[in-house]
Amino acid sequence: MNYRDMSMGELLALAPPGWGGALLDGLWLSLQVAGGGYLLGLVIGMAGAAGKLSGGPVIRDLLACYTTGIRAVPELVLILLLYFAVPEALNRVSAMIGLGEVSIGPFASGIAVIALVQGAYATEVMRGAIRAIPRGQIEAAHSLGMSPAKTFRRITLPAMLPGALPGLSNLWLIATKDTALLAVVGFTELTLAARQAAGATKHHLLFLCAAGVLYLLVSLVSNLFFKALERRATRGMPHG
Amino acid sequence: MAERRLPPHRLLLIAVAVLAITLIALHMRWGWLVDYRDAILDGLWLTLVLLVTTSAAGLLLAIPLGLVQVTGPRPLAWLAQGFCTLIRGTPLLLQIWLLYYGLGSLFPYLPGMRQSWLWPYLIESWPYAFAALTLSFAGYEGEVMRGGFAGVPKGELEAARALGMHPLTILRRIWLPRAVQRVLPTLNGELIIQLKATPLVATIAAVDTYAVFGRIRQETYMVYEPLLLMALIYLVLAGLITLACAALERGWSDDSGSR
Numbered sequence: 001m002n003y004r005d006m007s008m009g010e011l012l013a014l015a016p017p018g019w020g021g022a023l024l025d026g027l028w029l030s031l032q033v034a035g036g037g038y039l040l041g042l043v044i045g046m047a048g049a050a051g052k053l054s055g056g057p058v059i060r061d062l063l064a065c066y067t068t069g070i071r072a073v074p075e076l077v078l079i080l081l082l083y084f085a086v087p088e089a090l091n092r093v094s095a096m097i098g099l100g101e102v103s104i105g106p107f108a109s110g111i112a113v114i115a116l117v118q119g120a121y122a123t124e125v126m127r128g129a130i131r132a133i134p135r136g137q138i139e140a141a142h143s144l145g146m147s148p149a150k151t152f153r154r155i156t157l158p159a160m161l162p163g164a165l166p167g168l169s170n171l172w173l174i175a176t177k178d179t180a181l182l183a184v185v186g187f188t189e190l191t192l193a194a195r196q197a198a199g200a201t202k203h204h205l206l207f208l209c210a211a212g213v214l215y216l217l218v219s220l221v222s223n224l225f226f227k228a229l230e231r232r233a234t235r236g237m238p239h240g
Numbered sequence: 241m242a243e244r245r246l247p248p249h250r251l252l253l254i255a256v257a258v259l260a261i262t263l264i265a266l267h268m269r270w271g272w273l274v275d276y277r278d279a280i281l282d283g284l285w286l287t288l289v290l291l292v293t294t295s296a297a298g299l300l301l302a303i304p305l306g307l308v309q310v311t312g313p314r315p316l317a318w319l320a321q322g323f324c325t326l327i328r329g330t331p332l333l334l335q336i337w338l339l340y341y342g343l344g345s346l347f348p349y350l351p352g353m354r355q356s357w358l359w360p361y362l363i364e365s366w367p368y369a370f371a372a373l374t375l376s377f378a379g380y381e382g383e384v385m386r387g388g389f390a391g392v393p394k395g396e397l398e399a400a401r402a403l404g405m406h407p408l409t410i411l412r413r414i415w416l417p418r419a420v421q422r423v424l425p426t427l428n429g430e431l432i433i434q435l436k437a438t439p440l441v442a443t444i445a446a447v448d449t450y451a452v453f454g455r456i457r458q459e460t461y462m463v464y465e466p467l468l469l470m471a472l473i474y475l476v477l478a479g480l481i482t483l484a485c486a487a488l489e490r491g492w493s494d495d496s497g498s499r
Contacts, residue, residue, distance in 0.1 A: 058249045072478035073471045074436040076450065081467050088463050173328075180331030184443060191334050198341060205342035212330045212338065219329035 019197035019207065026193030027214050030179040033107065033189065037114025038175045042168075044115060045122025052127050063123065070120035075181050079113045083185050106187040114178055118171055125167035129160040161233040169226035173219050180215075190214060268465050276456055283452035284473065286366075290438050290448065294370060295431055298377025303416070305378060306385025320382065327379025333440050335376060340368040340444040369441035377434055384426055388419035424492060428485035432478050449473060 048067070051059045070078070083106070090102045104112075137159060141151040183192035194211035198204040246254075273280075305324065308316040327335070347353050347362050361367050392415055400410045439450035453470040460466070 057247065058253070061250060061253055069475065072432065072436075072475050074439045074450070074474055076436075076439045077467065077471050077474060081471065085463050085467055177331040180333040181440075183333060191331060191337070194334070195337060195341070202345075204345045205338070208334060208338040208342045212326075212334055215331060215334065216326065216329040 019193075019201065020210075022193050022197055023190065023207070023210060023214065026188055026190035026211075027218075029107075029187075030176065030189040030191075031218070033110045033114060033179045033182065033187075034172075034175040036111040037178075038118055038172055040111065040115035041118025041122050041171070041175070044119025045126050048119060048123030049126035049130055052123065053130060067120045067123050070117055075113065075117055075178055076184060078117065079109075079181055079185060082113050082116075083109045106182065106185060110179065110182045110187055110189075113182075114175055117178065118175055121171055121174070122168070125164055125171065126160065129163035129167070130156060132163045133159045158233075162230070162237065165226065165230045165233055169222070169230075172222055172226070176215070176218055176222070264468065268468075269462065270465065272456060272460050272462070272465075273469075276452070279452050279455070280449070283447055283449040286447060287435075287438050287449045287477075290369065290373060290441065290446075291431070291435055294373035295377055295434050297370075297374045298381055298434075301374065301378035302381035302385045305382030306387075306389050306419070307411075309382070309386040310389040324379050324383050324386075327376055328383065332372065332376050332437055333443065336369065336372040336440055336444060339372050340365065344368060365441070365444045365446045368444060369446045373434070373437060373441070376437065377430070380433070381423075381430060384423055384430070385419065388423040389415065391422050392418045421492060424485075424489050427488075428482055431481045431485065435474065435477055435481060 048063055052063050055063070083104075086109070087102065087104045090104070094102050133156065137155055138151060141155045146154065179189050180191040182189050183195065186192070188196070190211050194207045198207040201207070305320045308320045309324075312320070344362070353359060353362070396414055396418065397410060400414045405413070438448055441448055442451035442454060445451075449470065453466045456462070456466045
């Protein structure tokens with residue numbers, strides 16, 4: 001294929017001689033991994049915040065180890081650990097109890113790494129937001145006989161959202177950017193797709209810039225979305 | 241706090257941790273450490289050099305970036321804001337590759353570039369690593385500095401102006417020190433993020449700590465040991481950064497308090 005004489009439009013075209021379709025496929029994979037990791041991270045963060053605020057001393061110490069450790073080790077190292085070491089360990093265990101090979105695909109381990117990292121940061125964000133809720137509001141809910149689940153859904157969650165949203169929107173942006181690290185273990189998300197397109201066509205600058213524009217669009221659109229969400233969460237508040 | 245005895249559950253946790261570390265030290269293979277000691281130290285050195293130089297250079301760039309966003313002529317402010325958005329909106333790995341593979345592929349075609357004194361540097365990978373990490377740190381820290389400059393109480397600046405200080409003197413004596421003081425608590429986190437960003441330079445063939453351990457893994461076919469030691473090294477580095485920042489913050493506030 002002679003890429004040298006093709007125009008920019010032809011190179012970025014969606015159909016095969018162009019590489020636009022490959023970039024969009026990469027973007028879609030990136031968004032899936034980021035979305036999955038982010039949602040799972042929110043669940044971990046919620047559980048972590050609950051544990052840190054109302055767990056026993058052992059749970060609190062273990063959670064402190066988790067959040068400190070994860071936040072101090074580079075994501076790239078964590079990805080390698082999860083991608084190479086955990087499947088190996090699982091295989092040894094499953095061989096010991098007589099089961100077959102387990103294999104964790106790049107997609108699943110990508111989501112797992114992002115969820116673990118996001119969970120550590122989300123724990124801190126949510127803990128701060130929950131602690132900022134006036135104690136009386138939750139006590140009032142208890143005294144009205146609400147169950148813990150109902151208290152959480154009706155009182156804690158809406159009251160913590162304004163405090164947590166700026167941090168959570170930041171975390172989502174970090175999640176989308178962290179997916180790029182999966183390129184290092186050969187997962188064809190947007191950055192690696194751009195790199196492959198660049199390598200095949202020798203138009204390095206064009207494709208890496210195109211990927212950059214796509215990332216930028218994602219972050220700008222997410223910003224608009226989170227701004228709107230924040231406006232909704234803080235409606236009726238004095239400094240909304 | 242220090243005099244109080246450790247609660248029993250913490251003693252138990254410490255015992256478990258010590259047991260795990262002893263098991264890891266005794267039952268895993270660590271013989272390769274002797275062969276690779278020099279390589280690891282070299283990698284560690286590059287990681288530290290990159291961390292220190294890029295954060296220092298990034299911080300210097302961040303000061304004008306933050307300043308023009310608060311005072312600057314409109315076009316400069318927009319430019320600075322655009323730069324910060326660009327850096328913060330794209331992954332660092334992409335920025336590194338864009339500089340190394342993208343820009344790097346253009347340089348040979350520039351007329352006269354191969355003969356210039358720059359050429360020997362442009363075919364190495366560390367200038368690209370340095371540039372990308374510096375720009376990234378400047379982008380994130382520029383946003384933080386903007387907040388720092390904007391947050392200095394107006395009265396202090398007005399007082400300085402009323403005393404007839406030159407605008408540059410105000411910047412040097414009042415505005416900048418006060419802004420830096422406000423920004424200092426966030427420096428710890430930013431530095432740790434920068435530390436965690438340095439392994440990305442291994443993807444453009446710069447041999448830092450991460451790259452050395454990658455080589456060890458390939459050559460020895462070991463899965464756990466190199467990865468665990470590498471994670472430990474980064475943990476220790478992050479801990480050292482936190483200690484240094486705490487000392488710096490104490491020093492800075494003592495200093496400004498006594499004056």
